[in-house]
Amino acid sequence: MQLPRILRLFSPHRGRLATVLILIVLGAVLSLAPPFLLRQILDVALPHGRIGLLTELAAGMLLATVGIRVAAVIESYLSLTVGQEIINDLRKRVYDHLQRMSLAFFTRTRTGEIQSRITNDVGGMSAAVTGVAATVVGSLATVAASLIAMVILEWRLTVLSILLLPVFALISRSVGEERRAITLERQQKLATISAFLEESLSVNGFLLTRALGSSPVLVAEFGRHSKDLADLGVRSAMAGRWRQCGVQVVMSAMPVMVYWCAGLVAHHTGTFISIGTLVAFTALQQGLFGPVAQLMQVGIAVRSSLALFQRVFEYLDLPIDIPAPEHPVPLRRARGNVRFENVHFSYGDKQVLSGIDIEVPAGGRLAIVGPTGAGKTTLGYLVPRLYDVTGGRVAIDGVDVRDLSFETLADTVGVVSQETHIFHTTVRDNLRLAKPGATSDEVEAAAKAAQIHDFIEALPDGYSTIAGERGYRFSGGERQRIAIARTLLRDPPVLVLDEATSALDAETEHAVQRALDRLSVGRTTIIIAHRLSTIRSADEIVVLDHGQIAERGDHDHLVVAGGLYASLASRSLLSPSAPADARTRRSAPHGQPTGRPSGKTAV
Structure with missing residues (x-):
């Protein structure tokens, strides 16, 4: 009633x-x-x-x-x-x-x-x-x-x-x-x-x-x-x-x-x-x-x-399927040790992940690879609690992420994905979403670290330039570097990179990769990627297949093993750089997209 x-x-x-x-x-x-x-x-x-x-x-x-x-x-x-x-x-x-x-x-x-x-x-x-x-x-x-x-x-x-x-x-x-x-x-x-x-x-x-x-x-x-x-x-x-x-x-x-x-x-x-x-x-x-x-x-x-x-x-009346904890556990000065303990996850009746056990030490670099649909992105999204496990747990510094407040999780885990969202407001306001009280000096320092400051300064209104709907004023690489600057401004100890360069051409990827390398210094980094160039330097590579760990080890070990990773890597080596994103801009100084084809490799 x-x-x-x-x-x-x-x-x-x-x-x-x-x-x-x-x-x-x-x-x-x-x-x-x-x-x-x-x-x-x-x-x-x-x-x-x-x-x-x-x-x-x-x-x-x-x-x-x-x-x-x-x-x-x-x-x-x-x-x-x-x-x-x-x-x-x-x-x-x-x-x-x-x-x-x-x-x-x-x-x-x-x-x-x-x-x-x-x-x-x-x-x-x-x-x-x-x-x-x-x-x-x-x-x-x-x-x-x-x-x-x-x-x-x-x-x-x-x-x-x-x-x-x-x-x-x-x-x-x-x-x-x-x-x-x-x-x-x-x-x-x-x-x-x-x-x-x-x-x-x-x-x-x-x-x-x-x-x-x-x-x-x-x-x-x-x-x-x-x-x-x-x-x-x-x-x-x-x-x-x-x-x-x-x-x-x-x-x-x-x-x-x-x-x-x-x-x-x-x-x-x-x-x-x-x-x-x-x-x-x-x-x-x-x-x-x-x-x-x-x-x-x-x-x-x-x-x-x-x-x-x-x-x-x-x-x-919609049920909150990811509820906030009633008594959140404080996480002061997080070191960034991330552990997946017998993790299971399913969408309804469809099992996506099964029995995942991984530990990423504080400051370590983990790469997650596998065929399309293997569960890579889902595994990465369990860390910031965009999804909740249906079995096992994900812990940061020994604390189950379900026991952390969403504010603590946002301060602890940063996510940079392929589909970067930019709001229809100024570049400065887009950056300050990560830290509303950031000073202009802090905003510019983050942009410089992400190698995007000079580009922003050259815009008609500098940091006050309106980004346009979903940031279509900028190329894919420029949007990615704005996202990286935004994450740097927040300064999280744990970083999840979800195919952050997979839709970029080789030149743009190189610029973004330098910014990502700067972003990853001193942070626990989980890299979900297709491109060999972004994962071969990881401390550990985990290969997923049908939601389970098929292989794990470093790049050289997995190549020698001759398994699924070696097969994926050999295909990647044949095409080390994917074509450019169709939205990558390289023409007018006002940031109009030029329309290049897009694609990505298998790893």
Whole structure:
């Protein structure tokens, strides 16, 4: 049941909501005064020419109206503030929860779907959350006050007025259920469009589309998605419209019914209802039916928004498969000894790693090689806990990585991968992601060590140059050296290099390798690589095959052994340098990509 959970969202704002309630009750009480004052004007002041009484009654109506409007403005401000704070809190909670998900979640979920939950779904709740509480309470208070006043004025006409209220409630419920189903379908379609846009209008998507000449196909597909969304918008807006039209006609006809019934009562009983009473009663009747209509609309909006809450709560309820330790172990002055102890890992039913036992002493260099799909990257990602072992453990300086806080792990283990991510912000801010409080001197020192400082200085705005989406302003080698500088700035004692040079040409690889060598000095380094040039100097080479250790030793020993490593190495020696990454830039000074082919060797 979602309603109790939704109501709990309002509990931190009880104080302001209490103020809203007081203002609503005050407004409801004040709204009763004008009809009674109007009756006195029509039945007493005007017929008897009492100008003084007329002035007092008119002033009273004016003051009541001013009081109602002032209370409504303050109440609206408080309601909007509370509603937006709730939306903001939900948005942050979803984002924070997703930040604690494992890498596996993001590999199986479309980015556009995630974005849609945070923007479209949470944003779509805004109207419901912002005004629902105040509207419900205000409408209920007005309805209650109006009913009491109507009974005081004329109880027989009041009975006639309330006979239709249950029918209105049933109509509202049926329309709300219909719109809820349409809203869920509409949000799913919005998520599909968001994912489609993110994939097709990203830099990679654009390059692929232009290269294949598939723009017309994608435009047609987007047109279909957009047309479906437009149709759902019409269906949502028109759902129950004829039923609501009937309700509005009945509400509009009720004053006529009151006048007709008053005439019948007078004709059959000889009891006349005064003109002032009739006018006051019909005014109160509108004060009854107006809030009832609002409640109907709110009910429809709430039922529609339940679909949005359902989708948001689905994400908030996703289990954290890599939970933070309840009592993290401190790791002061980490030396960097890394040990894999009988490590097993599986993706669902698929076993990826089995019985891995490796120890990398502090400051040592371990290379992990093997055929594609052997589990090399997965093994490396177990160290920074991007995945969790399903058996055995990974320890740093004797402490299980599952017992270390994520902050400690981030300070202890640095990762440089082939796919370096650069944010669409300045080069300086990209570097400071590793150390937000770094000084300009520290940032430049790290860039110099990564052999990228001179290049950055030569950019139009130096370190203030905007990197562009995913860093496509720069070549693959330049992005890699920025990533290396970022890691140097953080200064971790353990380093995982995940095929950091596999997509680079020989010249760029040489420059990046020099930066990596500088980065690796004094650190425990785990190298996942295909290229022989990056692994032959490792203290130990571990060869994985189908998730198990097939061979281990140094380069010379493994070559002489004539096993899998020797086979892979012989193929690598035939092609010691892979072609350049297609995104490697070597042309304009403003960093436009030139488009070279890419490839990689077998080791």
